[in-house]
Amino acid sequence: MDVLGILIPASLFLGLLGLGFFFWMLKRGQFDDPDGDAHRILRDDYDDTPKG
Amino acid sequence: MTATFEHAHPAACPACAAAPLAESMAAKPVIGRLMLSLPGIHCAGCISGVERALLAVPGVSDARVNLTLRRAAIDASPEVTAKMLTDMLAAAGYEAHELDAGQLASSAADQAGRDLLMRLAVAFFAMMNVMLLSVAVWSGAEDATRDMMHWISAAIAIPAVIFCGRPFYASAWGALRGHRLNMDVPISLAILLAVGTSLYETMHSGEHAYFDAAISLCFFLLAGRYLDHRTRASARSAAQELTALEVPRALRVTAAGEETVSVADIAIGDIVRVKPGGGIPVDGVVTDGQSEIDRALMTGESLPAYAGPGSIVSAGEVNLTGPLNIRVTAAGRDTALHRIADLVAVAEAGRNNYTSLADQAAKLYAPGVHILSLAAAIGWWIYTQDLRLALNIAAAVLIITCPCALGLAVPAVTTAASGRLFRKGMLIKDGTAMERLAEVDTVVFDKTGTLTAGQPTPFGLDEHAPDDLAVALALAQATAHPLARALVAALIARGIQPAAVSDLTEVPGYGVKGRWRDQTVRLGRAIWLGADAPDHTATFVQIGAAAPRAFGFTDTLRDGAAATVAGLRAQGKRVMLISGDSAGAVRRFAAEIGIDEVIAEALPQDKAALIADLAAQGAKVLMVGDGLNDTAALAAAHVSISPASALDAARAASDMVLMGRDLSPIADAMDTAVKARARIRENFSIATVYNVLAVPFAMAGLCSPLIAALAMSSSSLTVSLNALRLR
Incomplete structure (x- = not known):
């Protein structure tokens, strides 16, 4: 059971990493236009002014 | 509003990055930011x-469409006006309206949404980790290992619960201080009791800890809260968007000349000039000029009225033919238009006594939960004399009965339903509007501007002599009056050639005259030509001394109007038409669209009285209207809808707004509303069934944290999935 001493901090660290990543995405505005982004990827013309 | 906005391009070399920058700075010293609504x-x-159409316009440097909000943000040089862009998009087949970018600045609502989302993310993180640790406990960890798991869970859950649960604590505290009970009281109590007893158990190496339940409770409830907030925020931003649609400006005449100023800067006594085709921005008296004004938005009359020196005009009317100088008697908040808007706000406050399904459920639910849990605690205490066990069981009962599913039941359905309606071009401004719409059995329509598009088309052209038509066309081409323009379009479509009329002069407020074959020819108002005014909109043409001939006009039907009326009748609704317009015009129109019950020449108070009468008879009325004369009726009705072209006050008074020109989403909305109400009821039943099954276990002291976690997650998931069926 000693391995728990490593695994639990490791899982918490990974979880926090995910949380931090989510905050970063929120700040970058990646949830501002979900519908538009979903459709933009299907366009034929090249998007040469990507947002951000 | 001006704002500089730059994209961070990944630069391969400094020169490449600098060249376009220098170029763009040379091309446009000031960048104007325009916002368009694209319903x-x-x-x-x-x-x-x-985007391609916008970027093709000279002066536009960037255009970005946001499909979620149905908006476009455009960076352009100052000489590009929103009007140019909307006209150009309309020509390309996209409906577009200008938005006042200043009105759309990110507001407190955005901040609150982001705050909720952050709490939600923290709750999710904490829930997943605590759940993982709990799996070890559920699968049989004992003694020191179990204690360690509990302590780590406590270390994650306690700060998370304190942070994430703040919205609930604040709301519960507010309710308790006001001596009320709301849903948040049992929620807060459950969270605090669960965390408290779990901490106590952990300190004493107890077997059961409910940290996982407390934090997942937070998560599911926050999810419901967030969905609810998003629906409201999108409704609010839609309302803002509609306010932003009107950019109020006025042309002030001063000794130095004319200047364009914001309506807010106009003072009483100023002289304001209104050009033909422009909306009148203030209340006032005409000092100079002659014209006709369109009062359709204010009174519902489709017949333009004459305005000359001394005529009283009010904000919201439209000037048609000649320029008018108006001495301001009231501006901004004091105009008749705004006074009525304020009255509407008062009327709206009166309507808020509608109790939503969620409130009805909460009223039954909140006391019941407290009584159950208190009964369990007292029962077990008397039976075993063990306070610790009694508190543990009380916490278990509170957690099991906690309204996770109930908290999600309504927001999940309204989010799904309003998302569906938004895609069809309809905005829901009020949270309970959907529920109220589901109860509607009577639909009352306004005519002018609601069922009609407000664009006149001439009828009965076949009855006129070719000479009359040719002369009328020549005369009509000389003016920008809307009736004349409609006549020109119709005549050209019939292949008529204009007659050779000379000396064309426009007589503002009356019509156009000219000379043709040595005779005076005139096109204009009945009074001017000495003809009897008919009961419908008409213009007259007179050749020489001959009798004037009338060209009658009828309003074109709005897209989808006939289908909507037919659809509502097929659904078994009673459909009525009420209008401030003359009886003849209304009757002819009603027959055309297929409505039997018609009330014409109605004053604004008549409309409101009719709605009140119907309500007194027990009918649930849906009012659809657009004008100032409809606002009182819109506010009085059980639920109300207005088109985007409606007056500000009318949109403020109504619960839903149609974004496009088409009326057909109304029938869809009724259908969706009925389905949404059914889903909400189903969700309540599902949540109740889970509770009824789990509560006896909890009361009997058989509820382990595992059962609590399972019951909570599965009921929340079932409810959310059931709501998604509506999409």
């Missing part, structure tokens, strides 16, 4: 089409 776009093709 009709829905696919990748639309995004490309709109």
